[in-house]
Amino acid sequence: MERKKTNIEDIDRGIYDIKDEFTYKYKSDHGLSREVILEISKEKNEPQWMTDFRLKSLEIYNSMPVPAWGADLKDLDMDNIITYIRPNTEMKHSWDDVPDDIKNTFERLGLPQAERESLAGVGAQYDSEVVYHNIRKELVDAGIVFMDIESALMEHEDIVKEYFMKLVPPQDHKFAALHGAVWSGGSFVYVPEGVNVDIPLQSYFRLNAPGAGQFEHTLIIVEKGANLHFIEGCSAPQYKVNNLHAGCVELFVKEDATLRYSTIENWSRNMYNLNTKRALVDKNGTIEWVSGSFGSKVSMLYPMSILKGEGARSEFTGITFASTGQYLDTGTKVVHAAPNTTSTVNSKSISKNGGHAFYRGLLKVTKDAHGSKSTISCESLMLDNESKSDTLPVIELYNDDIDIGHEAKIGRISDEAIFYLMSRGIDEEEAKAMIVRGFVEPITKELPLEYAVELNNLINIELEGSIG
């Protein structure tokens, strides 16, 4: 049998790699300055407090060092990242009105079809601005707000002002400050008290421009007793220059509310993905993170759950797949800050063809969090000895009345398991793929169906020709 040897250069990422011609209505200069930021703010017609906030964030950005741990960021040249690109269109509420080239991109990514079939609402961002936003009428009638954040800033200024970058302040780290200064686009969701959104809302972020940054801001507020599933998808075509994604996600889960936040990130492998995500959970509320990290050149991503109210819960389910040229430093942070809070972390990683997967996590139980429970499980699969895999969980306990369990495992596919499957007539390649799919199954079953299928396809592409 002829076997294809694949590697990064010729991996067919299919639909993700199709580039559109780079056209735009407005773009900022390369790099960062007060002038660039004032221009962005002016272009967006923002209230003065937001302009001031951006300028303040810029100061903080300039005063903070690049993180000394984790990924090597020396190839990330901020002076050459374009921070703002307005695509050649205004925001539309019907796909028919979106310009053909942009619409075709999203058609290829399957977004309009998903909207018709399985989503309650969709937002689509192209480069720095949201180009499409729509939500089913019954949800609007129920009082749910789902719009791009720029519009929210106009129509719901009070709410945005109350919550914007309160959970992730610009002082948090250098890239949070950068985000505060140059953020653009993103989604705003508000679910009123007691409202259940049965089918998911989705935002899709597409970065088409080369050498650009995407800095979308997602702000979700789920009021008391309400319920929401939000899906975030990200992709970009491959260019030779480095792109930067420094988005920010702030989630407020109120008493008895539940929010599931699913992300499938398949950025191109020239992307620095330095994203910050955080959820604040009130009494008996629940945050569920489902996180798939496949793309990007470098990722540093640690969604954080702050369990602020008694009985709050968090659940993190994550899969990271690092291949050639990728350093994916991912994990999760959980802070138990109230009594009887519970958390579960289930993380899996795969490294292959020289990829480096790094799990970095923090579990902190404060002195007030008596009666809290946490279970953490990290499993890493190495598919060859060109790759690397590291696990570094930090556990900080400031209370005795707790129940904490942590487990981690690292290794490769067992030869005996392969032999067992082969003895049933399955060839070696398929046997390996089967075991890898089984390994990620606990994650895929949490994903929306189309993403689960996509993940399995991705594994098949990655494993093809990897044997021999």
Place this chain on the structure above:
Amino acid sequence: MTKWKRIKLNEFKFPKVTDYNKEYLSYGQLPQGVELNKINKTNNNLIIENLNNNITGVGDEFTSHVMANYNTGISLYIPKSTNIEDPIKLEFNMDDENPTTIDQNIIIASANSESTIIFDYTSKDENNFHNGVTKVYAKKNSVVNIIKIQRMDDKSYNFDSNIAYIEGRAVVNWISVEIGSDISGSNFTSILEDEASEGNLASIYLGNGTRKMDLEYTMIHKGRRSISNIETRGVLMDQATKVFRGNLDFKKGAKLSKGVEEEFVVLLDPTVKSHSIPALLCEEDDVQGEHAASAGQINDNQLFYLMSRGLDIREAKQLIIQASFRPILDKIPMDDLRDLILEEIDRRLLNG
């Protein structure tokens, strides 16, 4: 000194080093060819300078302080195929007259040899200080057991760096008992150099009062089929702080190696601080690495069972803690020493 931020040791001022004049060495029958010598500044041993001194241990500032200031210790050479049956014992009992122990210990275990060395650090008076480096060279097929007991006074300081270079099929068994001193930093590093090298570390710690400790155990797998085991049991009470760092580091080429680390800590008071950082680093696919950690209170059912048999809560807790320490204490080959440790644990549990 970023390493020490978790136990808030911002800047450490080394005390003045004076001589350690007490007798500290005892041993039974030494087989022919064994060379056991005391080390001190005047009787400087050439091998110290010639051995690989480039170790980090608990921190460069501490290991280089030992190199510059050592005032005691041993050098031990065990010839091929020699079994030292009676353990060699070093007892450092610091007091006002001998307040500093800066020990430098070199152990060279030739092929097929077997030996056990016990280090027991105690202190009587306040502000006693121990800072030491122990290096073990375990040649092919040798077995070296190193037992380190640190039960110094609550106002004393302890820093201890240990490293073993373990050749093919050699085994180094570390046993560490950490139950004393105000601030304690210890590091045990095993370098598994070759085919089937084996490093085992079994430790117990007890933190009471306002004591702080930073314990680091590192296993570096280089050889094929190398094996490592870290097994730690701890108890924290009062306002004690503990940092556990367990590192399993599989280097490329360490095929078919296996490493396991476990830390179980029992927390007795709401004011304790327990940090655990179990790291798994891996650049070889054909290995098995595992770590497990758990933290929590004493199991209610066990407590209830014992109390239903007439024990009061304190006695019941004490018994359960002793039971959790047992498997590790049982590895100490001297009954009297084991009893001393148990007594010290009891004393600390009761004072809490």
Place this chain on the structure above:
Amino acid sequence: MSKNLLDIKDLKVNIDDIDILKGINLKINEGETHIIMGPNGSGKSTLAYTLMGHPNYSIEDGEIEFEGENINDLKADERAKKGIFLSFQYPEEIPGVTVEDFLRTAKSSVSGKKMGIITFKKVLKEKMKELDMDDEYASRYLNLGFSGGEKKKNEILLMSVLEPKLAILDETDSGLDVDAIRIVAEGVNKFKDENRSILVITHYDKLLSYLKPDYIHILLDGKIVKTGGIELAKEIDQKGYENIKMEFSN
């Protein structure tokens, strides 16, 4: 006379350079049931794994012929496709892969025909019913958290779905419980017909009362030292392996 299926000629196998099988000769014809018995360490499991093509067992000398074709160099999956099946003593646990998905993939692969999900479900349900297995079984992860009896049952289910020509049952574990023995025996008896052959490798004779073997072979120190009918098992039962060993040590 029925057709020859398996012909093992002077098979020598070593693991990590230690000789385990020291010249095995064995012929199995279609429809026959053979039992290989022997004490621990005689090479029974090695023979089973070698026949299935485990990469750790290297053939030093000799031949394995299946339907007249030398299969020495075939990989495990290729042998499975030819119709060889090994029931494992300790089947591997594969998390995340359901029994049903696994069986469908294996069946498609062995038969060379892509099996539709719905068609296969029907077949599977039938087979499971025959073995008195609960439906929820199909959606469990392969062997994960299965009891000893369940694992055994699952192996037998695999055998009945894959319909091999030669089934090799590695039952060397003396700790096999009564339930497991019954499951194996019933499964084998259902499976058996005039074309299919069975090779059971076992330590004890407990299985024998359920199966009607045509031949019993005694394996000692990597060689078949005695072949006979059911009476051989009785001899072992009475004398033990030690005495037989004595017989052959001279």
